[in-house]
Amino acid sequence: MNRRERRAERLVLACFAVTFLTGLGLLGVYTLGGDTQVQGVLLALCLGGLGAGIVLWAQELMSNEERVEERHPLGTGPEGSAAVAEALTDEAGFSRRRVLQGGLVAALGGLAAALAIPVLSLGPAPGRSLFETPWKKGLHLVGFDNQPVKADAIPQDGVVTVFPEGFPGSADGQTLLIHAGADRLQLQGDAATWAPNGFVAYSKVCTHAGCPVGLYRAAQGQLICPCHQSTFDVMQGAVPVFGPAARPLPQLPIQLEADGTFTALGDFSEPVGPSFWDMRLGG
Amino acid sequence: MKAPRFGRRERPVVDPIGRPLNDPARELRDAEARGDASAVDVIADPEPTELERITGWLDERTGLAGLVRTTLRKVFPDHWSFLLGEIALFCFIILVATGTFLTFFFVPSASQTTYAGPYPPLQGATVSEAYNSVLRLSFDVKAGLLMRQVHHWTAVVFVAVIVAHLSRVFFTGAFRRPREINWLIGFGLLTFALAEGFTGYSLPDDLLSGTGARIAYSAAISIPLIGPYVASLLFGGEFPTAAFLPRFFVLHVMLLPALFAGAIVAHVGLVFLQKHTQFRVGRAREDNVVGRHFWPGQAFVSGGLFFLTAAVVALLGGLVQINPIWAYGPFDAPIVSSPAQPDWYVGWLDGSLRIFPPFEPVILGITIPSAFVPGVVIPGILFTIVGIWPFIERRVTGDRAPHNLLDWPWESPFRAATGAAILGLFAILTLAGGNDVLSAFLDLPIESLTWLFRFLVLAFPIAVWLVVYALCRSRQRYPAPDERPKGGIRLVRNATGGWEEAE
Structure with missing residues (x-):
């Protein structure tokens, strides 16, 4: 381990120590009554120590060698999409049954109408409510x-x-x-x-x-x-x-x-x- | 007879950059050549390690070993701007965590009660159960105010980081084929985040947020033909209603987070499938990915970044007061405060409502309300342009080719200028949303400022467009970062006394 690595390791350890100590400190401050500002600062240090330590560890002590990965086209080509289209349609006999297709669309339309019921219950029809206020002749x-x-x-x-x-x-x-x-x-x-x-x-x-x-x-x-x-x-x-x-x-x-x-x-x-x-x- | 096992399997030992120092396959050949049966047995069928036992147990039950191994070795391009989306994700996690804490104390009810807590100015005041519960959370629950302020600050940062991430994707052309779907999902995430922000802002039932909800109701009611119905269905009747708070609560803590989480999975899943885009530097090409392995490098950096994000919002939530609802007072329909400012990401909408001229035509008896164009049409047009930008740009440029390498922002002057102009428009509208505060600050009449903003909202985006377009064109004359020769350019004197670039 070279000097640079030893220094980085000490730094990471220091960061983790900050997290350990401020975490305990936070619990102490909380128990003694708690103060929003002090707790906020301690929480920030507790989280920040951990975050900084982990990032330093990754940046200084891990292999940051540049890696290269091949990137392949995502699509599987015309055969793939044709196979999907065929799988979607061949057993259902979809394309041949025009009447049934129309019937299905109509049925879904009916279902949509039925589903409107709970939606319409969400609020009363506005009716006259926007035109009227409680004011009446003779009211003080x-x-x-x-x-x-x-x-x-x-x-x-x-x-x-x-x-x-x-x-x-x-x-x-x-x-x-x-x-x-x-x-x-x-x-x-x-x-x-x-x-x-x-x-x-x-x-x-x-x-x-x-x-x-x-x-x-x-x-x-x-x-x-x-x-x-x-x-x-x-x-x-x-x-x-x-x-x-x-x-x-x-x-x-x-x-x-x-x-x-x-x-x-x-x-x-x-x-x-x-x-x-x-x-x-x-x- | 089975040979005795001499110990643990010989692990491939590697030097710090991954080159093998020993080679189990070669040692196996050597042992076979020597005729050392026991050594052959140990090398060919070694004792599994502790970790191998665990991974084996899991693999036997899921069959995911191959996929996990591929994932750990996936290469992620390294650039600070690619972390913006991650920070947005971390904000969402922090919002869920702190928000869950808040739900344990919040009472989503408009029923009236009398405040009897420790805050003297409100003692004896008639307030809603919702407002009362947020006061209790802020003053009586230990660390409650900290959690509430961290939640609010994270929401503020969340939208800002989403906008920054969207801008990065926009200006580098990362949305181009094959990533149009992910642009649309990301746009959906932005709208969900805005809806989350607005519904959450409304929940404490304080005077300021109630005013905001009132304006939203008015915008809904202004939609031609169906407006009063839409508003009534959304708010449960004519504003203010008792149904509004419990409804916004369910939207805020259940429906919208669920939509958001689902969209995040799709968003990140597509990045995984399509692999990340990269800048055109070094060895990066269209058909490769250059960067660091997901595990451990990238995962550690991201994990650390999560805690650093949390640290920043914890510091803000601890030290910088936000949304002091006890100072605003409880919502009461006939009362209003001045100035009345929403959270920053709604300011542009308020600005649009403020500076739009009075326009309320009556056509065939149908009234187009004054809030309709600035409150519904303009936001609708702006958001539609942003949402379908990949398809607009494809139509304009005719570029249908797949792109995995990013553009530098100046390489597409039309895109950069248009994006900057849209951001400029939002900036002017946001400033206009604070015209009363600016008026007091600058000691200028509000009327003059409003007229100034009416002018700027048209002129500033055009000026930004032209300037950015020109800047991009001039930047194009210089080499891109990947083409710039290392150590500068070498000039040589030519025969006529001028200077020439040396090869």
Whole structure:
């Protein structure tokens, strides 16, 4: 054994020693309470010692002579493939029985239809669910605690996430009630009557990919979706002014009650959230 | 009368490089010539060694001795880039091992419970059983956080190494005949890995992953005609549903790993049958394989590399925090965080959704949702191009010949330029997926950055294509590594005073 080999052998042994010691150390640290960082470092050293030792052993102490192996074409030639084709067909009488072939295909089609049953059970047909939310005429606008939200609790430029009474936290009923100010709002037609005293309510579900539209730039009167930065103009009926969303956030028709709470005048006039193919066909 | 056995069989003794120093066959001839009957008996019918007894026992029951011997002596070409695929395989093994540990603690349930663990900010909060169980794993189970972080870090490295391996195979033309099938299987492995990453990312039911699942649902719902049905069948109804977590759990720990393992066996099995490709250096030719024996050289290097891979992810998992779900909070449909960033390998998809212009045409009453083109069509086209690349290239170049020798990347400028352009496109989309973070970091309006990315996503891949194409063409004027003369080129002065290369 020459000097180089002796040195390599000592190095490999040192690596294995690191693994041995850190492995025991890891067990000790774990028993004494454990610490993620220390355990991570010890585990890395334990694995790394073993890996380095094995690689060094292979690179320094094994015959790394260059070997050459013949490489033969994989295919067995036309006879081989012909023999397979023959073996596949000769005993079955496949090619002669055209009618049976058709029958087999039809039978497999029937089986596929039967197998669709469990697949279709995986989820209900969407039906009207994408068109409707829990909002109904007369339902109060409530907070996360299911208590009605009061107008005087929302300062100018204030934003509150509201839900239909009885459905706090509702995913498709979530709505933003914004105190935009009557002088700034520029709503047209019905939409204007749905914004009493400068309060306006829009669906909080982004019409692009369904994230909650959670950021409000009061100075510009813009709602921004933090996921893909779709930006909606609150004063103009929440029309998209920037980003990938192409459809305004649907407006919830609301009215202000005598006791300072809000109630809905009905559900949103169009589906909330991301668009889908038949949303304008009415399902 | 049977001659007494004098001892163990004479083993062929070899010098360090394998040349025999003794020769049992010659000794047998010599013993016969001497008429030494007992020596003949020992040499011709020696006592089997301990190891021979074991291999013999197994061979008698399987008949695999020949195959095993061929496998141990199989030659593997040696190049660092051939180890990338192996590292991906090692990551998969580490993921299965750490993931199995995690399943013992994870509760795939959306039912609500009250957090009562040691993390003060969440005490008393209403959270799902899934979120609760991941918090318990992170804070209460000893070494639980380490295992969880190693699992997540390995997933991050896993996809990166798969992409690196795919790029190596792509740029060297290793996918050409007869290896088209293995390219397709490898492409399948990439998509399984991405699906594994996304389903696993969603399981802790934290605010960030819930937002990601919401976006995936929206992309599914955007598919024309069948979108709402596809989304409902996948998620078990309108998002968010209670069915979603247990379903993603089964996909993540059973179906996808099983598909992955099966595809790995086919992938590695084909490499075994077809033998590895090699670079055109030294003695390598189309009809041979030059390298080292599988056993022990290659096997030891690979085994060592497995532990080194594990060491790297253990270090990352121990020291670098990843996915601190207690900081994100539990998923709650009306709440969202900003910034919201997915794991790196989904960033390009998020970027595509972010910078695509608002496009939602209504044709004959049918709405094409704004998420459809950036969230379904563009990823579909990009992945289809990558998936069927061997057939695209064959159509373009007309090259149908089998290839066992690899190209140097610059030898096929069209391929190199196209591959680099696709990687460039993914890079720009990934950066665009962080446009809000970049906007805060660079102090630029998000609108300007988005417009910049809309421009770059078209211009950058084209620029990359042209530059890489030109670089490859200029590199072709210089000799390839195998043609470069050892010790440089010798120049001689010619009669006109110029310089010429000497033969």
